[in-house]
Amino acid sequence: MDNAIVRATGIHKTYDTGKIQVNALRGVDLSVGRGEMVAIMGPSGCGKTTMLNCLSGLDDVDSGQVIVDGVVLHDLPDDERSDYRARNMGFVFQLYNLLPVLTSVENVEMPLLLSGVGATEARRRSMGMLDRVGLADRASHLPAELSGGQRQRVTIARALVNQPSIIWADEPTGDLDSETTGEIMDLILELNRSNLQSFILVTHSEEVGRMAHRIVRMRDGVIVDDGFPNNPTN
Numbered sequence: 001m002d003n004a005i006v007r008a009t010g011i012h013k014t015y016d017t018g019k020i021q022v023n024a025l026r027g028v029d030l031s032v033g034r035g036e037m038v039a040i041m042g043p044s045g046c047g048k049t050t051m052l053n054c055l056s057g058l059d060d061v062d063s064g065q066v067i068v069d070g071v072v073l074h075d076l077p078d079d080e081r082s083d084y085r086a087r088n089m090g091f092v093f094q095l096y097n098l099l100p101v102l103t104s105v106e107n108v109e110m111p112l113l114l115s116g117v118g119a120t121e122a123r124r125r126s127m128g129m130l131d132r133v134g135l136a137d138r139a140s141h142l143p144a145e146l147s148g149g150q151r152q153r154v155t156i157a158r159a160l161v162n163q164p165s166i167i168w169a170d171e172p173t174g175d176l177d178s179e180t181t182g183e184i185m186d187l188i189l190e191l192n193r194s195n196l197q198s199f200i201l202v203t204h205s206e207e208v209g210r211m212a213h214r215i216v217r218m219r220d221g222v223i224v225d226d227g228f229p230n231n232p233t234n
């Protein structure tokens with residue numbers, strides 16, 4: 001793929017708990033194009049989250065190479081890799097839940113403040129992003145004062161506020177009912193189309209998978225299928 005933004009080759013990852021070794025990734029090759037939306041699917045335990053963590057540089061790999069926009073990710077020292085992630089990637093992960101004591105806009109502006117953007121500019125951009133996700137009128141609400149779908153929209157606004165070229169999402173619609181899932185996916189698709197950002201998302205939902213440009217199916221730590229969703233409108 002010529003315009004690949006992510007190019008992973010021969011990724012192996014083993015977890016060693018002391019008692020047993022789990023070969024979570026057993027030679028994964030994957031390229032993701034600029035502006036592409038890829039759904040990673042497969043049965044529980046097949047290695048989807050591990051793949052997201054390894055490809056985004058959140059976790060180390062045992063062997064193989066991940067090149068993101070020309071940068072060999074795992075060659076970077078830890079602090080430079082974190083910095084690279086903060087500047088170029090957005091995350092919609094359960095691990096990065098909204099901070100409960102901060103309002104919507106305070107949550108969204110956090111990545112900007114952490115990367116050195118001034119307070120006034122951070123607030124301006126965060127309000128703009130909340131507006132994009134349809135939540136300008138909930139800017140001063142705490143997460144507990146929002147619905148599940150609204151919370152997820154704030155999480156997406158926070159992931160996108162830095163204008164990253166890649167967004168990694170682990171079950172972005174996991175706990176949501178089907179109507180809200182549709183709304184969140186429409187939002188993600190609209191952002192993907194208008195900003196040409198690449199989305200790589202893990203999902204158990206065939207409905208969500210069908211909305212992506214491409215479905216990558218995994219089993220037992222390898223990719224077993226990689227193709228277009230069976231959807232004539234895509």
Ligand SMILES: Nc1ncnc2c1ncn2[C@@H]1O[C@H](COP(=O)(O)OP(=O)(O)OP(=O)(O)O)[C@@H](O)[C@H]1O
Pocket residue numbers: 015016017022023024042043044045046047048049050051
């Ligand atoms: N920190 C860890 N230590 C040991 N084993 C782990 C660890 N994390 C994951 N595993 C194992 O690695 C394998 C892949 O796990 P992973 O979380 O990537 O699967 P998954 O496809 O995302 O599953 P699910 O759909 O249930 O979230 C599983 O067998 C899991 O038990």
